[in-house]
Amino acid sequence: MNVFKDIQSVRDQVASWKQAGLSIAFVPTMGNLHAGHLQLVAQAKQKADRVVVSIFVNPMQFNEVDDFSAYPRTFEGDVELLKEVSADALFAPSNDELYPTEQDLTTKVIVPGLSDVLEGEYRPGHFTGVATVVCKLFNIVQPDISCFGEKDFQQLMLIRRMVAELNSPVQIEAIATQREIDGLAMSSRNNRLDNQQREKAPQVFQVLTEIADLLKTGNKDYLALEQNATATLDSRGFKAEYVAIRRSSDLAMPSIEDRHLVVLVAARLGDIRLIDNISLSLNSD
Numbered sequence: 001m002n003v004f005k006d007i008q009s010v011r012d013q014v015a016s017w018k019q020a021g022l023s024i025a026f027v028p029t030m031g032n033l034h035a036g037h038l039q040l041v042a043q044a045k046q047k048a049d050r051v052v053v054s055i056f057v058n059p060m061q062f063n064e065v066d067d068f069s070a071y072p073r074t075f076e077g078d079v080e081l082l083k084e085v086s087a088d089a090l091f092a093p094s095n096d097e098l099y100p101t102e103q104d105l106t107t108k109v110i111v112p113g114l115s116d117v118l119e120g121e122y123r124p125g126h127f128t129g130v131a132t133v134v135c136k137l138f139n140i141v142q143p144d145i146s147c148f149g150e151k152d153f154q155q156l157m158l159i160r161r162m163v164a165e166l167n168s169p170v171q172i173e174a175i176a177t178q179r180e181i182d183g184l185a186m187s188s189r190n191n192r193l194d195n196q197q198r199e200k201a202p203q204v205f206q207v208l209t210e211i212a213d214l215l216k217t218g219n220k221d222y223l224a225l226e227q228n229a230t231a232t233l234d235s236r237g238f239k240a241e242y243v244a245i246r247r248s249s250d251l252a253m254p255s256i257e258d259r260h261l262v263v264l265v266a267a268r269l270g271d272i273r274l275i276d277n278i279s280l281s282l283n284s285d
């Protein structure tokens, strides 16, 4: 696996693969790779001839300086894992390579509406940082397809919207959330949970599953379901930021006729923020 640190060399590599008629899949990451990321690479390998992975801890998407500093950086181990799953290239630029202009002055990609709700409400500026870096990475790597995990459901929707509205010729593939045996969604932040927190953490998915079951039995009292779940999480030692039942196509508030729903949650355990979601389609009456 070739490791590229500068933009021109990864572009040259991709250009030579394309000249040889090969298709390119791209998996953007912030490193600290776990089985969820490796699954993205495995799926990408099935969808294209060559897979490029990027590792870049993007300062623009962190709204808390401490969260950015505490974000685990495990580059050497990540490289080994990527070799094991036979990724073809790794792009790991420095901050100066990707952002030669200082953050306040650089061009940004704003996806209105979607950027301001749920995650966007609790993490102002986060999605502008995500959209900007993903747009830049797409322009650099120029992949045919790019794989994103469903765990970051709102991020996936945002990228789909960005690609559609900027006419970017990249096909976005959604990959199912990878879970630990006890249901906890895999995340780089899980490494920071202490033993007690780690034991509690799967309750986030349990609460989501309970809501999904109630929705499937015909319960339409969305507000009560959200409030009860929030109270349940808070009583179990979490600090729930939101539990939200939304229409899965656009994250709008659902009407009682809507059949395709997603339940999203963000909750803190100590200073660690966990997010998860579950999608469901209800049978027509």
Ligand code: PAF
Pocket (backbone or CB within 6 Å): 028, 029, 030, 056, 058, 061, 130, 133, 134, 152, 155
């Ligand atoms: O999901 C992530 O790891 C990041 O938000 C992404 C897509 C790599 C952009 O920095």
